[in-house]
Amino acid sequence: MQSFYxxxxxxxxxKKVARPxxxxxxxxxxxxxxxxxxxxxxxxxxxxxxxxxxxxxxxIVIWDRLNSDLESAGYRVASRxxxxxxxxxxxxxxxxxxTVFGSAGSLLSNTLAKTCDAVINLPxxxxxxIAGVTLALKNLFGAIHNPNKYHSNAGDPYVADVNMFAAIRxxxxxxxxxxxxxxxxxxxxxxxxxxxxxNGLMVAKDPVAxxxxxxxxxxxxxxxxxxxxxxxxxxxxxxxxxxxxAQHRLGTDDPRRIELVEV
Numbered sequence: 384m385q386s387f388y389x390x391x392x393x394x395x396x397x398k399k400v401a402r403p404x405x406x407x408x409x410x411x412x413x414x415x416x417x418x419x420x421x422x423x424x425x426x427x428x429x430x431x432x433x434x435x436x437x438x439x440x441x442x443i444v445i446w447d448r449l450n451s452d453l454e455s456a457g458y459r460v461a462s463r464x465x466x467x468x469x470x471x472x473x474x475x476x477x478x479x480x481x482t483v484f485g486s487a488g489s490l491l492s493n494t495l496a497k498t499c500d501a502v503i504n505l506p507x508x509x510x511x512x513i514a515g516v517t518l519a520l521k522n523l524f525g526a527i528h529n530p531n532k533y534h535s536n537a538g539d540p541y542v543a544d545v546n547m548f549a550a551i552r553x554x555x556x557x558x559x560x561x562x563x564x565x566x567x568x569x570x571x572x573x574x575x576x577x578x579x580x581x582n583g584l585m586v587a588k589d590p591v592a593x594x595x596x597x598x599x600x601x602x603x604x605x606x607x608x609x610x611x612x613x614x615x616x617x618x619x620x621x622x623x624x625x626x627x628x629a630q631h632r633l634g635t636d637d638p639r640r641i642e643l644v645e646v
Contacts, residue, residue, distance in 0.1 A: 515620035591634025
């Protein structure tokens, strides 16, 4: 974080993410239970840094689609407002007003729409059996009531369209992709035979650049293991390019314009 923001200390970097008085949501990915979900240890470290940066526990919310998913991944559901909350959308509910962009129309999670002022997106570096990969952009399917409707054509253009919803565009300030244990086949469920210890994190403000970079990491691992590229399996994540096009402009998928810094 210190390197990413060019600050003199990690704490100075975290102060650039959110300000005291704002409610910060940590959007985890817990569909796969333990093994291929956002690591609770990582989330605990982020929450601790936010506290040090002046965000009190009562203004930190860990959230995902279902309480049962959170619990299966090792989180403890908690709703007391005087400490860190951890809630699924099945508890928090959904907004009653439909949000629409392009081919997508959805009810947004109340946690996103009404509770949070800022969101840190915390996906996992992994394969997806329908959409190719599930990283920064697709993790926001956990913010809507009807993601099951948006998986045809490998998620294109639906993933990009959902990320155009105003609340997502305005509130998601940073993505930290958990690549401690990554998965190159069989996702989104946890498949240990196709997982490997990447032992890294990916940090970006541009979710498209992060998704493109993560996709290439997965493709290289697939090639190393003798597996076909996603294009040949008809699940190339074309929604990444759609998210970068003139109608969306959510970021860049041009490797010549992506500044990749390894630390």
